[in-house]
Amino acid sequence: MINFINDYNAGAAPEILDALVKINSQEFAPYGEDSLCDEARELIKFELERNDVDIHFMEGGTQANMTVISSALRSHEGVIATVSGHIATHETGAIESTGHKVITVPHHNGKMKIADIEEALAFHDDEHKVKPRMIYISQSTEWGSIYTKAELAEIYEFAQGHNLFLYVDGARLGAALTSKAADFTMADMAKYADAFTIGGTKNGIFIGEAVVITNPLLKTEFRYAIKQKGALMAKGWLLGVQFKELFRDGLFYRLAEYANNQSEKIKETLADIGVEMKSDSPTNQLFPIFPMSFIMELSQNFGFQIIEKVGDDQAVIRFVTSWATGDVAVSALIATLAKYRR
Amino acid sequence: MINFINDYNAGAAPEILDALVKINSQEFAPYGEDSLCDEARELIKFELERNDVDIHFMEGGTQANMTVISSALRSHEGVIATVSGHIATHETGAIESTGHKVITVPHHNGKMKIADIEEALAFHDDEHKVKPRMIYISQSTEWGSIYTKAELAEIYEFAQGHNLFLYVDGARLGAALTSKAADFTMADMAKYADAFTIGGTKNGIFIGEAVVITNPLLKTEFRYAIKQKGALMAKGWLLGVQFKELFRDGLFYRLAEYANNQSEKIKETLADIGVEMKSDSPTNQLFPIFPMSFIMELSQNFGFQIIEKVGDDQAVIRFVTSWATGDVAVSALIATLAKYRR
Amino acid sequence: MINFINDYNAGAAPEILDALVKINSQEFAPYGEDSLCDEARELIKFELERNDVDIHFMEGGTQANMTVISSALRSHEGVIATVSGHIATHETGAIESTGHKVITVPHHNGKMKIADIEEALAFHDDEHKVKPRMIYISQSTEWGSIYTKAELAEIYEFAQGHNLFLYVDGARLGAALTSKAADFTMADMAKYADAFTIGGTKNGIFIGEAVVITNPLLKTEFRYAIKQKGALMAKGWLLGVQFKELFRDGLFYRLAEYANNQSEKIKETLADIGVEMKSDSPTNQLFPIFPMSFIMELSQNFGFQIIEKVGDDQAVIRFVTSWATGDVAVSALIATLAKYRR
């Protein structure tokens, strides 16, 4: 089976493994207060071009989302997300389990529009409805798309003007930043968000997400929130060493760019054969629509997800590439796709 | 101002007040374990034509909803409601505050269809999404409509077959039961629900909802849940005496039928003048669509709610009648409506 | 059975019932935004000798406690209470159900001492423990005792100096204020608390507690919290009319003083016969220790609670008096007690 099923089905990039092996015999302070975490924080701050942020390393994306959101909100406040947002659909009600409503709005190619936020605010206008207090978006989105710098700025400014925090789920931030369509930098992310994550798990490390907090209101006592959610890792330096290696000399970007490039090749083939795409994605997730018969054929040799049915006999499927997706795998998929005839 | 704004803007029906006055000087056991509550329970059981139910009296509808739902569900389980369901929109995230997701499905004239539940179940198919475990519907609905007996039976049987509880919010159950369109009885409600409420606050008493539990799984230790939600009323007999009076000789039905009749008259006028209705309601809530200019005119003398905009210059408004809506008020409204020209 | 079992086993004082009857046929705005609630608020502010407070009327004590506390605290924060505090023992984990730990400290005759708070703060010193953010005390306490004005001031100042809110549960505040041992006024309560309640249910009204909030931080969006906890009463004016009557011309104090006086007579008899008291109470709850044999005898004619065993054959029992405790009842109890021989 040649896998295009996700970007977390392989261990860690060799550089990450090496870094881990190298420090294994050393002792460190526990709970993320060690020298490796500190060095990783400094490297990320350098990327962000600012020092006035707090950075915490956590184990997973759902964990990071629920910790950031529940720490930020008062009991009666809610968070706005698109109906396709990860917190709205694929986290088993983790946000609700902390007591907060996820207010859903429509998505447009995976993205949120100001008009939708405005409509949500207009409805939630008194104490009989939850108080919207945070906007949650993903960069890249669950449909592979990315917000442009202008769009990020617009949402952030709207949020600022309406007493809303903007939190960006960057589980696939590497793919977003290294997309050919990207017009923003890592520093822009910090500029246009109250908090955001830098995903490691889906970009070449064993495990780990970095939570970056720019808004002072969200910084206070965040370590209490981490601990309460069962997320304060005893051997925190194991996260630190990986993020240090990711940002020491650009590995984070190289791995993500590689993944995007592998998708790009597949995307070109899909364009050549004229397949309809459910979503216009410039990153490492592709969403072609195929007849079920061809999907069955594909599934003989390739691993991928069937996302949703389209009519009676077609479906959207998803191909995902990662730092670990080899050229042989991509060539094999391309060769099979090329044989497709509508 | 002549009010059609809601069905809870007057105190209690005279019979209820009298009953309360009569027992005021007596002493009772606290927390709902008194003789008046017991008598009320017996009277309701008589209406339900069965004895194997538990009945608890609570203070309000949101309180009852959050107590029943959070008591029934395990932490990872969710409740399915229409997007117009009271728990989905007008309870400030009360259900989510107890840790549970409200899974929304479309509504059809305020009602839920099996196909929508099926779609929700199909999506929530593994541990990455909450586990649907309960269906929440309202009778009558937030749009004034009612489920027929066949529809109730169908949903209940579907629920039974899919390991789902069916909980019916009866905040306006009186209006439903006494609607000319109703083909079901109070006994049917117990037959086709694992739990449901009998609303008192909106049907002539000071305060109070009766929670009826038919499913043994939901009965166990429910008083703990009541107490934990701050809802175990010290002077519980004050609820008991009101429900006893409601069901002693049919007052519950008389009050509701009166309210429906008042709406019926208004509805006929609306039909005469050819106004479009947002919802086809056979109960005490009506949802005509008027131009904003006429709505402004109406609001000079009448109290009502503007529900939502329709296009640029129209809106859905809501007229509600109750046991306390006098003939003079209805005549005044009808007279004003009759002057309306499209 | 002559009842000394609690102070909420009778309906409402005649003045309260009359007030309710008088306004029953009138219409009011819902959800506590009516003229009666406003008048009641003004009367209470007059007692408090200040206007810069927010006042909300709620249905019950547990409800008020869980709403105030969960609205005030961030997810990782806890509230300090004595082991005998109502929230620590008799609310079925209502506070914990909102996600917050109740940090318990020893009690001294029902009261909290600064040294105990200091010890709790010393232990909760980093992110591995919850962050204490609020102190909860009761006035009068669960053991009938009262904090002096100096003690209130001391705790409040300590709280201020340690970034803690002070919340006072006044379920029996009337008894405290009218105790012969009291050296503080209603105005002092507002002076020395960030929020406190004025209990109505246990002092002569049908149902209701007033929540007074003095700290601006706790005022914001409190109505959202009320609604979310299922506590925003549709017919809020029913609470307003009662509190208006309570504070229109001192009824609140007269009822409480009467209850205290009835207890005082019993207390004198207990002193005469030389019975040991578990707690030194100057209010309407008394806690004598009797042999089980005498307790059995007493229970033939009198209703009271057995609080806890003392050694093998004795127990602490509780006598409670209220506005409804008649002289005949007190005389009967005194006559029986007078026959007791150690």
Place this chain on the structure above:
Amino acid sequence: MINFINDYNAGAAPEILDALVKINSQEFAPYGEDSLCDEARELIKFELERNDVDIHFMEGGTQANMTVISSALRSHEGVIATVSGHIATHETGAIESTGHKVITVPHHNGKMKIADIEEALAFHDDEHKVKPRMIYISQSTEWGSIYTKAELAEIYEFAQGHNLFLYVDGARLGAALTSKAADFTMADMAKYADAFTIGGTKNGIFIGEAVVITNPLLKTEFRYAIKQKGALMAKGWLLGVQFKELFRDGLFYRLAEYANNQSEKIKETLADIGVEMKSDSPTNQLFPIFPMSFIMELSQNFGFQIIEKVGDDQAVIRFVTSWATGDVAVSALIATLAKYRR
């Protein structure tokens, strides 16, 4: 600084690191449904001498505790723990954050006694208090002590007889099982618990706790609970490979026994010099009481925790040894301790 501060300040044992390196380039199914997790499960089942258990691998101890407990309990139920229990003190209210009260009872050398549970049950006797539904104990305890097989059996049988689940926190289960004082086996743990954990993080692996569930009631839909708590690790096989290595040929026991032996040597020296011990610990944590002056001296060269003050000028300190505590470190500590004169 020579560290005796905890048992999680070094990376992983060499065998664990090797196993991780070996499989790094392979692909696996995500979320713990891979072949390595399966193999690890089989090996653990072999140790447990039974197949009818569910085994889940999680990232941390607090995470495991909050997931097991919140998944098992209904909203109004609580868990009984000693005042020294990890969930009662050092998890920032994680259990309460899931809505459940931790009911505390006294500890005896870190352990719980039946009489204390009985007293807790006697108090929690109606719906005004939470319903105790689970007992939480630690093996070894937070004070280094261990429950004997007879004690485990007694508590388990008591729990069975009182409708309580018994959950054992085995963060340091290796130390317990390999203590010279231990009279129980791994299989006994499964025999006398409804669920328990096998701690990896404190016994030589990078990160990971195995949750073993024996009671069918607790097995159902547990993966939903894991996901909801943000604890369903994408690359679950990284936990699997470590537990496989731990239990492939007894590494788990060898590492723990080594740690115990290092403590044993220190304990002998402490006995020789006649130091009072706060707790009688046969495992890898020791709790001597020293004057502050000597503690200050020790702290020049050694890392350890000061647990609590004893009188004005003494304190309990804690030495912890692990698989990574070298002989040189132990000899250095012993040499320094030997110089102590009371």
